[in-house]
């Protein structure tokens with residue numbers, strides 16, 4: 173996904189292996205990125221470009237005139253099944269393949285408005301009705317959408333507008349007496365009911381639980397740092413010749429305090445599963461739902477009502493505004509490149525978008541540096557150790573005060589301010605010397621192919637002149653004035669991304685309506701660059717938590733941080749997720765360093781035993797098994813020592829069973845899933861330590877299954893056990909704990925276990941506020957549950973329906 177598709181990768185790796193040794197050596201030993209780029213790109217042959225073009229054609233990214241009707245019919249099927257969510261997405265897919273101002277487009281919008289109506293999304297439904305009418309909704313069908321419009325307005329309590337719409341309809345009915353009058357009467361009855369309801373509502377004053385959140389709302393970066401944009405004044409930026417840049421606390425910081433709140437400089441939505449077509453006509457149109465259908469391609473807002481690009485079928489937005497902005501900023505160039513960008517991978521896409529965004533900033537300095545590098549071999553791009561030296565040399569020249577021995581921090585402007593801008597992005601380290609020659613060759617040729625493709629499309633566009641009705645922005649970025657400069661910049665970005673790309677994640681809740689809770693997992697939604705967040709170094713036991721809301725990343729203190737301590741976050745390999753060997757391997761291969769955080773240090777010295785959440789227990793006495801290749805519980809009355817291999821393979825078998833039951837669960841085969849899971853649980857308890865992660869996961873799956881059956885009590889019992897496992901592994905104030913508490917709160921809430929629900933809601937809030945802040949979806953949801961419970965009469969008799 174990050175890197176090019178396998179076919180292109182292996183094609184280039186083969187090309188590399190066939191190169192004469194001398195050329196391989198030239199590229200391997202090249203010191204600067206421009207040398208690597210120039211040498212590699214001179215090797216790109218027309219047949220290579222043809223091969224790449226063939227691969228790109230495998231993706232359906234253009235509008236297919238036959239697709240709208242297919243998707244509309246599929247959507248109608250889902251609509252009949254009352255699966256309005258999927259129906260809406262299918263209508264969106266249909267819309268994405270329709271031309272502007274076509275009946276196809278208007279029908280897709282109109283049908284989608286019906287699905288949204290059933291989902292209770294009245295505002296969005298109204299927007300879709302307007303969209304349908306804008307794109308030529310047929311006159312004969314008008315009353316249908318007007319009825320829906322009136323119903324929406326009624327539901328929203330906008331009674332005056334509703335009455336207006338109804339009287340419009342009435343005159344329509346009198347003009348065309350053939351129309352059915354009964355739905356219209358029903359509507360009038362609804363209107364009457366709702367009028368009564370609104371009156372009731374107006375009479376009782378609403379109590380808001382907002383006051384509870386005052387304390388946390390104040391934390392919204394009340395004092396912005398003067399030298400680091402989007403950061404709190406409680407931290408400052410330092411440099412060190414060995415460590416590079418890092419952040420420290422300038423005062424004592426409390427858990428939950430907001431330290432950084434930064435919008436991505438660039439972000440690219442991960443397309444999700446988008447398999448190439450492979451010539452099978454049957455699967456030509458994909459009816460599955462992917463992230464590309466559910467999130468705005470610009471701002472990452474979740475929506476069921478996307479607005480498609482007018483030119484392609486893959487770019488979709490939450491609104492006309494986002495569509496317009498994306499077009500002006502980058503999509504006018506990217507629109508026709510969909511297949512190519514999917515073939516070349518997300519990193520290549522991010523690199524291109526970065527250079528397109530650079531057009532809107534003053535990048536003269538960057539271009540000068542790149543230009544110098546290409547023309548004059550003596551100057552090399554500032555990087556790692558050279559960096560401080562070169563930039564302080566730069567400054568000596570420019571400052572009038574003569575010698576300035578203070579180190580100028582890379583990425584900062586002349587006044588020492590570090591901002592979320594292209595200059596900062598450009599100065600993130602590409603670690604050129606650490607990547608393998610093959611990898612650099614692969615990246616350089618991919619970039620080169622992209623450059624050449626854009627060069628040809630640009631000259632074609634200039635030759636034919638503007639033909640489309642939409643305004644076409646200049647295709648070439650400013651950096652592209654010199655193709656080599658542009659190529660080197662993009663190559664630099666691709667190499668930077670391996671260490672600096674930030675996965676923007678969301679908690680995704682399953683689309684199916686069967687699993688009310690629990691099947692929510694963290695998924696990677698997009699890849700972004702956050703120059704300020706990138707200043708944080710890694711620890712396997714970090715003192716901060718990073719969370720995302722659309723394209724904004726927030727970093728909060730996860731625990732108390734004392735003045736002078738470094739601010740650290742985890743790049744992925746967290747001590748509660750993997751053992752030290754695996755962590756070091758991951759950090760070494762992806763980020764090129766050996767971690768020496770306290771957790772790694774302790775584990776490597778062997779002062780702590782292996783993690784308990786991976787431990788086995790004795791099948792007889794249930795005591796913890798210890799040892800290396802041979803494990804034993806230490807008790808003499810128990811059996812012989814057991815080989816670790818044996819237990820590991822037993823665990824693998826168990827995990828396969830668990831996986832099988834999850835498939836059953838997903839397919840709604842609840843009874844069978846529960847049976848299988850209970851068997852797994854029994855098996856697991858016989859050889860896994862009580863705090864083992866897999867035992868916790870089984871409990872969590874069981875909880876999910878019982879919740880789907882509506883057996884809230886049993887579900888809660890299993891969740892409490894799962895909670896213990898999560899607490900043992902991740903700690904009582906971890907974000908994982910918060911999420912598990914959140915699930916338990918939902919189950920207790922649904923089961924009307926009021927006292928415990930209130931308690932659990934509060935615990936979940938306390939933990940999640942620290943990690944995610946008051947605006948997160950989870951906190952909002954908890955708040956809703958809490959206020960609902962507060963509104964309940966003192967002695968509730970049970971759910972009303």
Ligand SMILES: [Zn+2]
Nearest residue numbers: 468471490494
């Ligand atoms: Zn948007």
Ligand SMILES: [Zn+2]
Nearest residue numbers: 481483484507
């Ligand atoms: Zn497009």
Ligand SMILES: [Zn+2]
Nearest residue numbers: 712767769772
């Ligand atoms: Zn570590």
Ligand SMILES: [Zn+2]
Nearest residue numbers: 790793805810
């Ligand atoms: Zn034993």
